[in-house]
Amino acid sequence: MDVLPAPPRLLPxxxxxxxxxxxxxxxxxxxxxxxxxxxxxxxxxHDGDAAAERAHLGRLDEAGIAAExxxxxxxxLGAALLQWERHxxxxxxxxxxxxxxxxxxxxxxxxxxxxxxxxxxxxxxLPGRTVVALQLCLLVSEGHGDATAVALAKAFLGTPRxxxxxxxxxxxxxxxxxxxxxxxxMRALVLCEAMDADTAGRLAAQVTELEIYRVMAxxxxxPARTLSAALARNEAALAAISRAxxxxxxxxxxxxxxxxxVATEIETLIAQHTVRFAAxxxxxxxxxxxxxxxxxxxxxxxxxxxxxxRRRLVPAMATVEAAALRLAGLSERxxxxxxxxxxxxxxxxxxxxxxxxxxxxxxxxxQVRLQATVEGLSVAAISYYVVxxxxxxxxxxxxxxxxxxxxxxxxxxxxxxxxxxxxxxxKRARRMLHQEAGVD
Numbered sequence: 001m002d003v004l005p006a007p008p009r010l011l012p013x014x015x016x017x018x019x020x021x022x023x024x025x026x027x028x029x030x031x032x033x034x035x036x037x038x039x040x041x042x043x044x045x046h047d048g049d050a051a052a053e054r055a056h057l058g059r060l061d062e063a064g065i066a067a068e069x070x071x072x073x074x075x076x077l078g079a080a081l082l083q084w085e086r087h088x089x090x091x092x093x094x095x096x097x098x099x100x101x102x103x104x105x106x107x108x109x110x111x112x113x114x115x116x117x118x119x120x121x122x123x124x125x126l127p128g129r130t131v132v133a134l135q136l137c138l139l140v141s142e143g144h145g146d147a148t149a150v151a152l153a154k155a156f157l158g159t160p161r162x163x164x165x166x167x168x169x170x171x172x173x174x175x176x177x178x179x180x181x182x183x184x185x186m187r188a189l190v191l192c193e194a195m196d197a198d199t200a201g202r203l204a205a206q207v208t209e210l211e212i213y214r215v216m217a218x219x220x221x222x223p224a225r226t227l228s229a230a231l232a233r234n235e236a237a238l239a240a241i242s243r244a245x246x247x248x249x250x251x252x253x254x255x256x257x258x259x260x261x262v263a264t265e266i267e268t269l270i271a272q273h274t275v276r277f278a279a280x281x282x283x284x285x286x287x288x289x290x291x292x293x294x295x296x297x298x299x300x301x302x303x304x305x306x307x308x309x310r311r312r313l314v315p316a317m318a319t320v321e322a323a324a325l326r327l328a329g330l331s332e333r334x335x336x337x338x339x340x341x342x343x344x345x346x347x348x349x350x351x352x353x354x355x356x357x358x359x360x361x362x363x364x365x366x367q368v369r370l371q372a373t374v375e376g377l378s379v380a381a382i383s384y385y386v387v388x389x390x391x392x393x394x395x396x397x398x399x400x401x402x403x404x405x406x407x408x409x410x411x412x413x414x415x416x417x418x419x420x421x422x423x424x425x426x427k428r429a430r431r432m433l434h435q436e437a438g439v440d
Contacts, residue, residue: 028072030205031083031094032197036101038115039136040185041208042093043215044128050086052127057084059122080117089279091128092212096204101139109158112137113183131219132212133185138200141173141191146299149173153189164302167294168203171195174294174305186211203294210290213283214309220280221316223273224323230269231326237262238333245340252345259341263334270327277324284317379426383418390414 033039046053050071057063063075063082071086080097097117104110112135116123137156144152146164153175154160164175172195176188190207192200241258291306298304391411398406 027069028085030198030201031074031081031096033096033138033200033204034098034197035192035195035200036104036137036139037096037098037200038104038112039134039138039204039208040095040097040116040118041132041134041136041212042123042126042130043090043132043212044093044126045089045131046086046091046128049127053084053086053091056122056125056127060118077117082117090131090212090216093126094208096201099137101142104137104156105139105142105152106155108155110156112185112187130184132215133180134188134208134211135185136188136190136204136207138190138192138204141193144191146173147301149191150175150299150302153191156189157187162302163305163308164299165305166297166299167207169295170297172203173299174207176305178305178308206290206294210287210294213286213290214313217280217283217287218313218316220273220276220320223276224320227269227273227323227327230265231323231330234262234266234330235326235333238330238337241337242340245337245344252341252348255341259334259337263338266327266330266334270331273327274324277320277327280317280320281324284313287313379419379423382422382426383415386418386422387411387415390418 031039054073057073057075060075060077060082063077065073065075066081067074073082073084075082077095080095083092083094085092085094095117097115099115104112115135141149150162150164153164154162157175157177159177159179162175162177164173166172167174167190172190172192174188174190176186178186180186188207190203192203195203237258241255241262244255291310294306296304296306298307388411391408394406394411
């Protein structure tokens with residue numbers, strides 16, 4: 001058979017990120033689940049060391065790697081499948097083991113540890129801390145009615161109090177009690193109508209992701225509750241500072257110290273909790289999306305599973321959102337308080353500057369008066385010495401008989417001329433100095 005040549009490319013060069021963006025839709029596909037099977041999902045909070053997790057996966061000698069990329073691995077373990085996915089905060093290990101339906105459905109609290117295709121020692125040594133451990137049994141419905149299915153699910157879960165819902169457009173029924181058992185696992189049962197492995201895998205992924213992101217979203221709930229005392233304390237402190245700024249009785253430096261102390265604590269709380277609150281909000285959005293995708297419908301006589309989860313999830317997320325809003329509000333109020341205090345300080349500084357200017361003005365006026373007085377004295381003093389010089393000159397001339405006027409008359413007659421001349425010279429000198437200094 002002849003190989004046809006590849007058609008010529010008709011497009012410009014690809015953007016560098018094109019392949020990665022297109023390939024993201026195909027990245028990390030759900031594990032296919034052939035009915036009946038037990039899906040074991042373990043989620044651990046990691047410490048950022050992906051190499052340790054990959055090395056731990058490498059200790060499964062019998063695993064045959066089917067697909068691998070950064071942060072993702074799929075391997076076969078005999079008839080079972082194992083998938084590892086690394087996320088921002090957690091790592092997810094999913095194992096799917098085919099089982100005999102007759103050994104599970106109808107049994108009273110059947111043991112499921114044998115359906116985990118992983119060595120117990122290997123499981124206990126997983127890096128990180130466990131946050132979710134779920135065993136999801138996906139079995140064939142076998143035409144059981146709702147009442148029979150509920151009775152079988154109660155025996156399977158070992159409790160008379162369960163939640164039950166139709167999901168996936170009625171093609172499956174979900175039963176769960178949302179409790180952690182002594183072995184550390186939660187247990188859920190899904191009775192499916194006829195569906196292929198890929199469809200069952202997508203359904204199992206949606207159910208497990210719903211639980212994973214619900215728990216991850218709830219991680220912010222306890223910090224939000226414990227934060228309320230610190231928020232109330234700082235709100236009261238800010239209110240007291242605002243009143244003190246308004247009253248104007250306290251010293252500015254004392255108010256500034258109080259405001260800086262409150263601002264420092266608020267910024268510390270923001271640094272500690274903002275990322276957690278933002279992540280919780282994002283996880284909550286994914287939970288709501290998975291609930292919408294699963295399209296829950298109630299089963300008579302049982303509490304719907306998603307309604308049971310929303311009963312505490314919605315108030316918890318409201319508490320987280322309220323704490324985040326209070327933190328942001330405190331930060332804004334601190335900024336406004338700082339602006340008010342700065343305005344108060346600026347006004348006081350301006351008033352002090354005006355007082356200083358008035359003092360300088362009064363001083364300049366006094367200086368001008370003093371200068372005028374000194375100038376008058378200077379005119380008199382200089383005139384006195386000039387008239388004296390004229391008198392000495394007149395006495396010298398009268399001694400030679402060349403000066404017909406007596407020295408006393410000459411001195412007396414020169415006084416008005418000397419006074420006017422000295423006053424004019426001083427005035428002219430002052431005007432020249434003012435012109436050089438740019439003073440009117």
